[in-house]
Amino acid sequence: MKKFSVKTVVAIAVGAALFFVCGRFIAIPSPVPNTSITIQYGVLAFVAVLFGPVAGLLAGFIGHALVDFAAGWGVWWSWVIASGVFGLLMGIATKKIDLEGGEFGKAEIIRFNVSQLVCHIICWGLVAPVLDILIYQEPVEKLFAQGLVSGISNAVTTAIIGTLLCIAYAKAKPKAGSLKKED
Amino acid sequence: MINLFNYIDRPSPIHKLTGATKLICTVLWTFAAMVTYDTRLLILMPVISLLLFRVSKIRFRDVKVMLIATFAFMVLNNLTVFLFSPQHGCTIYGTKHVIIGGNARYALTEEQLFYHFNLILKYLSQIPMILLFITTTDPSEFAASLNKVGVSYKISYAVALTLRYIPDIQREYVDISQAQQARGIEMSKKESLINRLRSASTILIPLIMSSMDRIEVISNAMELRGFGKNKKRTWYVARRFVKWDYIAMAGCALLFLVSIAGIFISGSRFYNPFV
Numbered sequence: 001m002k003k004f005s006v007k008t009v010v011a012i013a014v015g016a017a018l019f020f021v022c023g024r025f026i027a028i029p030s031p032v033p034n035t036s037i038t039i040q041y042g043v044l045a046f047v048a049v050l051f052g053p054v055a056g057l058l059a060g061f062i063g064h065a066l067v068d069f070a071a072g073w074g075v076w077w078s079w080v081i082a083s084g085v086f087g088l089l090m091g092i093a094t095k096k097i098d099l100e101g102g103e104f105g106k107a108e109i110i111r112f113n114v115s116q117l118v119c120h121i122i123c124w125g126l127v128a129p130v131l132d133i134l135i136y137q138e139p140v141e142k143l144f145a146q147g148l149v150s151g152i153s154n155a156v157t158t159a160i161i162g163t164l165l166c167i168a169y170a171k172a173k174p175k176a177g178s179l180k181k182e183d
Numbered sequence: 184m185i186n187l188f189n190y191i192d193r194p195s196p197i198h199k200l201t202g203a204t205k206l207i208c209t210v211l212w213t214f215a216a217m218v219t220y221d222t223r224l225l226i227l228m229p230v231i232s233l234l235l236f237r238v239s240k241i242r243f244r245d246v247k248v249m250l251i252a253t254f255a256f257m258v259l260n261n262l263t264v265f266l267f268s269p270q271h272g273c274t275i276y277g278t279k280h281v282i283i284g285g286n287a288r289y290a291l292t293e294e295q296l297f298y299h300f301n302l303i304l305k306y307l308s309q310i311p312m313i314l315l316f317i318t319t320t321d322p323s324e325f326a327a328s329l330n331k332v333g334v335s336y337k338i339s340y341a342v343a344l345t346l347r348y349i350p351d352i353q354r355e356y357v358d359i360s361q362a363q364q365a366r367g368i369e370m371s372k373k374e375s376l377i378n379r380l381r382s383a384s385t386i387l388i389p390l391i392m393s394s395m396d397r398i399e400v401i402s403n404a405m406e407l408r409g410f411g412k413n414k415k416r417t418w419y420v421a422r423r424f425v426k427w428d429y430i431a432m433a434g435c436a437l438l439f440l441v442s443i444a445g446i447f448i449s450g451s452r453f454y455n456p457f458v
Binding site for chain 2: 004005006007009010011012013014016017018020021022025039042043046050058062063066069070071075077135136137138139140141142145146157160161164165168169172
């Protein structure tokens with residue numbers, strides 16, 4: 001693991017702040033009443049790809065904890081931890097993607113989306129419900145249904161928003177070896 | 184702009200406690216409430232927290248908006264629990280006293296009602312404490328208290344930075360969103376879902392790109408000031424523990440121990456009035 005650099009500290013902070021703002025203010029009304037599509041996991045995935053697992057873990061954890069604190073429905077530690085785990089796994093799974101070098105072609109898009117799908121399945125299909133069962137002892141069926149619904153919507157928004165963000169970011173960066181020495 | 188964490192500055196004994204004390208107390212308290220399903224303890228906890236509210240001089244209308252959100256969430260959660268598992272109470276308490284409905288799947292049983300009563304009590308024991316913590320803790324003291332509790336100062340500082348940059352990013356989001364709307368981008372219900380997602384990304388991309396630039400600027404500024412060179416750092420807002428801090432922490436630790444001990448003594452997390 002790399003040293004905990006100043007840049008990681010700042011990336012965690014800005015990532016968590018973005019997660020918070022997206023989670024709390026950018027809610028897109030959906031056809032289902034009383035639910036809205038939130039896009040913060042797309043942003044979190046992007047931060048994890050760019051700054052690595054540690055930044056992903058802490059940005060997800062801090063961001064989600066703050067969303068819960070500010071919303072007033074109590075802090076659901078099981079889901080907060082699941083968000084952190086998503087950032088962590090995403091960072092590990094996409095270690096090979098070099099966004100800073102401006103590389104985000106077809107292979108990277110596939111890699112990104114397969115990893116995000118797997119990470120979402122692990123987090124909302126496994127980590128969140130199991131922690132919920134251990135901590136809150138609510139009915140198992142309800143928890144897995146909740147996990148399934150949020151897992152699917154998170155995976156869809158991550159696929160769209162996350163991929164778009166990565167492409168846009170990579171485009172803005174000069175590719176390695178894009179400058180040639182004049183003869 | 185909304186005041187984010189609703190810190191309300193009023194002179195009261197609770198406000199005088201250090202942030203670290205309140206953090207430790209809230210964590211112990213919510214864990215105690217999370218672990219136990221003992222009805223007696225769950226009735227006691229909301230009563231104590233209401234008394235603390237009195238002491239803290241936070242009024243009902245200060246937290247009204249949040250309480251409404253809590254209430255809606257609580258109702259929704261109870262409904263889904265009932266919908267998915269109408270006989271959950273029976274599996275927990277081991278008996279079945281049907282009130283109405285006979286053998287139907289959604290028959291109403293005393294056990295289920297008692298389980299829901301416990302669920303509601305769990306909310307009532309946790310939420311007031313969290314609200315109290317939010318309304319009486321100065322956000323800038325929060326980071327200092329995290330560090331005091333033992334969290335590495337780099338992570339504490341990341342939390343402080345997060346709190347510092349949330350309003351900034353929020354403002355920028357509003358700016359970009361209005362600029363895009365002036366260019367004719369539609370975010371309301373009139374558009375189809377796919378188009379709404381697409382228009383969200385036209386706001387999000389500039390927002391993220393400018394935030395990434397911001398990361399560069401902030402980390403350079405911090406590096407120039409030597410952040411992270413030493414093992415420790417001091418905090419401008421940190422305060423010393425006094426007598427009342429120790430008393431409050433001891434009280435919450437006691438509650439936590441009672442909650443844990445209750446499980447081991449009775450051998451179950453649930454208080455069972457049916458046998």
